[in-house]
Amino acid sequence: MSGFELRPARETDLAFARELTCCGMLRYYIRHDLLWLDEAFDVAWAGRENLLICQGAQVLGFVSLSRDQRALYVRELHVLPAWRGQGAGSWTLQQVFEMARKERRGLLRLTVFKDNPAQRLYERMGLQVVGADDCFWRMERSTAAVSAVPGRNE
Template structure:
């Protein structure tokens, strides 16, 4: 799989990926955790990763990001998506989400949901990708993208 001139692969997260996943989330999310006075609990994070369908994003042998998904009935949830700073703003996040949208459609999911901090610039990315705001509590925004029209229409 690839995006532009970067060849990207997805590798199911195993025991060796926990440290990378923890590091990227802690670094990328530090400003938001500080803004909202949230702490980082390593044990809870590892539990979270093991409960969800989690992948390491790689280019060659280099780990460049993570994506974690969960599923409920016919709805999939992006629980986390992170890229190393040097891979951000290159279209990679959009490409990764679109790849998973295609897979989810084949698996008969009708919608993809996520939650983003209101101050996170990724909010604009999700809007461009077709996600609509469903909930806003001031700190976080719940968003949804319908992957296919309901069969009853």
């Protein structure tokens, strides 16, 4: 299969995650007149569950999660440029969706910049736009749905 796995991130992974996020998101921050602050990323990282996306010993990216009573939230999902388009993001979203189902949270939620092409991935994975805030779409998927990816025969 994919050979992907999720491993808990350690404090020593913070610099990697911050740099990957900044490199991928800075253009959106600039375009939407938002301020990137390393310190804000670090504080958010400390309060979330952070998992590395790996294939063997190779770290491909990470996902950062938070929860409330109703939902599991994908706060960050970033894959190294060399690994994009190879299924790591889709696989990770499916794993996170299964986590939400097992935890009996009714929804998987995330927020994405309106002009970020990752929105297409999220839509393919069954998330739908449910609201907007300035430059962001709020997206969610019910965990009551069948766990297979919509539109795929597995």
